[in-house]
Amino acid sequence: MAHPAVDSDEESRISEGDYVVLKRGDVYKSVQIEKRKKVIFEKQWMFMDNSVGELYGSTFEVDSGGKLILRKPNNTEDPTDTKGAGLDNRHIVDDGKSQKLTRDDIESLKEQGLKGQEIIQQLIDNSTTFRDKTEFAQEKYIKKKKKKYESNVTVLKPTSRILAMMYHGREPGKVCHLRYDTLAQMLTIGNIHAGSKVVVFETCAGLVLGSVMERMGGHGSVIQLYPGGGPVRAGMESFGFPSHFHNTLHEFPLCKVNALLSGTLNVSEKDLDSQSNGRSDEQGSSSQVSTDRGDESSSEPQSMEVSTDPAEAKKKEDSEKLREQKAQEKRVRMEEKRKRLAAAAALLEGQNADGLVIASRFHPCPVLLGLLKFVAPSRPFVVYCQYREPLIECYTKLREQGGAVSLRLTDSWLRHYQVICFMIFFRIQFCFICHLCPKVKQVSPIEQLHREGKNILTFLIYCEEFLFQAVLELFKRSFQQFFTRCKWQMLCSNYVDSNDLQYLTKVTSHFCKYFIISFHGTTL
Amino acid sequence: MSFVEYSEFIQEGDVVIIFLGHDSMMPIKVEAGAQTQTRYGAIRHSSDLIGRRFGSKVTCSKGGWVYVLHPTPELWTVNLPHRTQILYTTDIANITLMLDLKPGSIVCESGTGSGSLSHAILRTIAPSGHLHTVEFHAQRAEKAAQEFKEHKVAHLVTVRNQDVCKEGFGVVGVADAVFLDIPSPWEAVTHAKKAFKRKGGRLCSFSPCIEQVQRTCEALLEQGFEEICTVEVLQRVHDVRSVTLHLPDFGPEDGGAESAKMASEEVLLAANSSHPSVTCRTATAPREMAGHTGYLTFATKPRG
Incomplete structure (x- = not known):
């Protein structure tokens, strides 16, 4: 902790009012830190109070009262006591009797206030099959149980990466099924950067808007065009931008685009327009006031008779004042709104935006053709649509119309790889070699192998063919320090008849399974 | 400009x-x-x-x-003089997002190569961020520095001619993100770790072969990196075009003239050609496309 503070920790501390992202495993949830407010995350409720003042990235344990308890960074990994492991799953029978603890037992353990880690240990101790599972199956079991019983939660600072993953994982419908790798393409291809003027039209809960703003870093301006009554920005709010970012954000209703383009929304006229608007608004508010009055009189019919009461008169006067104040506030708000509209209009009027980003439920063709007019020459634009056909139309129309080059219709393809690391490998390798030479004592097993000249080993490698080379390479590299002449060949288990070899094969193939670099089944 | x-x-x-x-x-x-x-x-x-x-x-x-x-950095990527194998926009886009890059980020990169990624990073971290880029090939480092100057981004970048595996990035405790595109990234992981700010940050390693990925993941795990994840991203370009499909001729129908007339109206467009046909707009995936470029391994350096 005495490390010279190159970067101040103060800005990385969680404070009340911050927008944060809760993380457990691959699950994220965006929340605002409020004291004494119940937050439900992964079917568990908690209070965020204790996270205030702690550092971003901290992991907490949730106790039975929903309180957060900071976990020490050192003991993140748990020494779960496993007591041995089986070689393969031939003895595992799914008879539903392997777990001796019942649902009720587990519930009572929970009520006793046992931590997730302790419950998992109980489950392991009471599982009849756990010890017969392979080391890897055990790991998987623990991981699964951890997900169920552990109540850790990590508090992160929101970024577009995290929020895009969160929306994609939890509520893809809200972001038009926009995946994070596609969002990445849009931000890069759109050349979104600080100091530019970007037009955004999205119905992705504000995620795209927020991501654009993050890339602009509070420099330049973003004009959000919105359909309907007002812009949707929940996703953008979740980024928790500092206040000066909001000064760069403008909004303009889609329904006034034509007026703006035809010049019927020009500045001088806008003033007139806004004044008349203001008047009608006043009328609106006064009519509202009158209905208020009506309500009042109906609720207090006797008050008329005692109107001579000075207290009552004062009350009336006060309510009059309040009404006026409200009307005044409303006028100020309307004025503010008009100013914002004028500012956004002024930004658009130049028709010199540096970028255009569209990701919406609307047909992309009219949206793009309509909004492209606001973009300066030689600037990139990007349109996302969940479906391909509307984009084909978009492409065709724009091709016919001209005014754009380098048009491309693309999709992004993403695949996750599960990479298993060497660290596990070395552990097994050692016991494997021990197995080979149990007879000789006082000599290290590896040296013994050398002496006996058993430096040619044949392995059976179970893996998909295209990965064979990779697996082979792994073996080669790990063994070459022990053997001088290695010969490698591929066999098939059916043809192995020697007992020794069979044993070897069994052991090896069991290991090999875990060296397979497997794919997740989804091509995204 | x-x-x-x-x-x-x-x-x-x-x-x-x-x-x-x-x-x-x-x-x-x-x-x-x-x-x-x-x-x-x-x-x-x-x-x-x-x-x-x-x-x-x-x-x-x-x-x-x-x-x-x-x-733009994207146009530059497809136009730059190749001095090395370069990173393309699809990978660059994901690297930028997954490294949480934004204006003000401090980034360490190795190697500089032809500067394809460097330009994209600089665009995103400007105006207040900085890129420390390390290239072990003297001439390439020099050429990159000259390009940054010509492109008016020199104030945002420091080019160092050294071997990242031996000498690191030349800076310690400053980085929000580290990017590695070198033949043996696992040898640079400890240097990468030192380059990070105390509060940690994000790391990405780009390798074309899975064997490299494995050794890198091992090193990352050993050095206490978290959320290690390897992905591959490809972009498919769809070719938008019109295709003409011939309609089958089943011979005259028994139903008589009326239905025959209707059918002929439907294919009026193509009636003057010898075969009745329908034209539709479609997008076809390319027969061949740029396939595997490399695996992107991402990891989080925790605080500490």
């Missing part, structure tokens, strides 16, 4: 992208009095470029015309 800031008009010293046609572009440096030959004839810099608006149509000496585009 700058790679981190748009301008409206072309000035002397700018780098502009000449768009010659579909997928055919070339970068040129604008110099008063100079000429550039294209297949449509010569472009005279003084009269055709300087003072003109970016995006203008320029008529060349042989009468053909081209567009003059404002450079």
